Amino acid sequence: GQNIDQPTEMTATEGAIVQINCTYQTSGFNGLFWYQQHAGEAPTFLSYNVLDGLEEKGRFSSFLSRSKGYSYLLLKELQMKDSASYLCAVRVYNQGGKLIFGQGTELSVKP
Amino acid sequence: EPEVTQTPSHQVTQMGQEVILRCVPISNHLYFYWYRQILGQKVEFLVSFYNNEISEKSEIFDDQFSVERPDGSNFTLKIRSTKLEDSAMYFCASKVEGTEQYFGPGTRLTVT
Numbered sequence: 001g002q003n004i005d006q007p008t009e010m011t012a013t014e015g016a017i018v019q020i021n022c023t024y025q026t027s028g029f030n031g032l033f034w035y036q037q038h039a040g041e042a043p044t045f046l047s048y049n050v051l052d053g054l055e056e057k058g059r060f061s062s063f064l065s066r067s068k069g070y071s072y073l074l075l076k077e078l079q080m081k082d083s084a085s086y087l088c089a090v091r092v093y094n095q096g097g098k099l100i101f102g103q104g105t106e107l108s109v110k111p
Numbered sequence: 112e113p114e115v116t117q118t119p120s121h122q123v124t125q126m127g128q129e130v131i132l133r134c135v136p137i138s139n140h141l142y143f144y145w146y147r148q149i150l151g152q153k154v155e156f157l158v159s160f161y162n163n164e165i166s167e168k169s170e171i172f173d174d175q176f177s178v179e180r181p182d183g184s185n186f187t188l189k190i191r192s193t194k195l196e197d198s199a200m201y202f203c204a205s206k207v208e209g210t211e212q213y214f215g216p217g218t219r220l221t222v223t
Contacts, residue, residue, distance in 0.1 A: 033211060042202055042214040043154065087154065096159030096167025097142055099212065103153045 002026040004102035006088050011108045012078055020073045020105045022088030033099060034062050034073045035087040043087055047073065075107075083109045113137045115215035117203050123221045124193055132188045132218045134203030143186045144204040144212060145178065147171070154202070160186065193222045 004024045012018040024032070031050040035043035049055055049064035049071060061074040073086055085106050089099040116135045124130050136143055145157040158168045160178055177189045186205075190197055200219050204212040 035214075042216050045211040045213070048211055089154075096161065096165075097206070097212075098144065098156040098159050098167050098169075099146075099154075100156065101154040 002100050004088055006102040006105045009106040014078055014109055014111050016078050017076050020086050022071045024069050024090050026090050026092055028093040030093045031091040032064055032071045033089045037085045037087055078109050080109050115203055115205055115213050117215040117218050121219045126222055127192050130190050132201050134186045134215055135184050136186055136205030140205035140207050142206045145188045146202045147199040149199045195222050198222045
C-alpha cells in the first residue's frame with residue numbers, strides 16, 4: 001500500500017524557523033513535492049525532491065532521504081502569511097504522474 | 112503568469128443530476144489531472160489524462176465519472192448522477208513533462 005504521514009497541526013512564532021516532517025511508504029517512488037494550501041484555495045507548489053539531500057528556495061528548504069522514506073520542509077523567518085496547510089505529496093512511477101497527498105499539516109504562525 | 116482556470120467556482124446541484132466541471136489548463140501543458148478534496152480531508156487523485164486518453168484513474172473514478180478534452184483548450188469532468196458524497200472541492204491541474212503540477216482555484220460542488 002501507500003501511506004504518507006504528517007503531523008496534523010503545528011504552531012510557531014513569527015520570525016522563527018519551523019520544520020514540518022513527512023514520512024512515506026510507497027512502491028515506485030518518483031519524487032516528493034511540497035505544496036502550500038490556504039483555506040479554500042488551491043494548492044500552490046513550493047518544492048520538489050527526487051534525489052537525497054537539501055533543496056533551498058529562498059525562505060523554504062526541503063530535504064529528502066529515500067532510504068528512510070523521510071522528508072521535511074523547513075520554513076525560515078516565519079511570517080503571518082505563512083499560516084496555511086502544508087501538503088506532502090509523493091509521485092510514483094508509471095501511474096500517470098498522479099500525486100498521492102498526505103493529510104496536510106496546519107501551521108499557525110503567531111505574533 | 113499563466114494559470115489554470117476553472118468554472119464555475121461554486122455549483123449547487125440536486126442528487127441524481129448531472130454536472131460538468133470545466134477547466135482550462137495552461138496552454139502548452141500536455142498532462143491533465145482532476146483531484147478532489149472533501150471538506151477537512153486530504154486531496155485525493157481522481158484521474159490523469161494524456162494524449163487524449165486516460166492514463167490512470169483511482170477507485171473513486173467509477174462509471175459515474177468521465178473526462179473529456181473537447182477542443183484544444185478545455186478539459187472537463189462529468190459526473191452523471193451526483194450523490195451526496197460527491198460534495199467536495201474539485202481541482203484541475205496541468206503540467207508539462209518533468210515539472211510540478213499547477214492547480215486551478217477549484218470548483219466547490221454541493222450536492223443537496
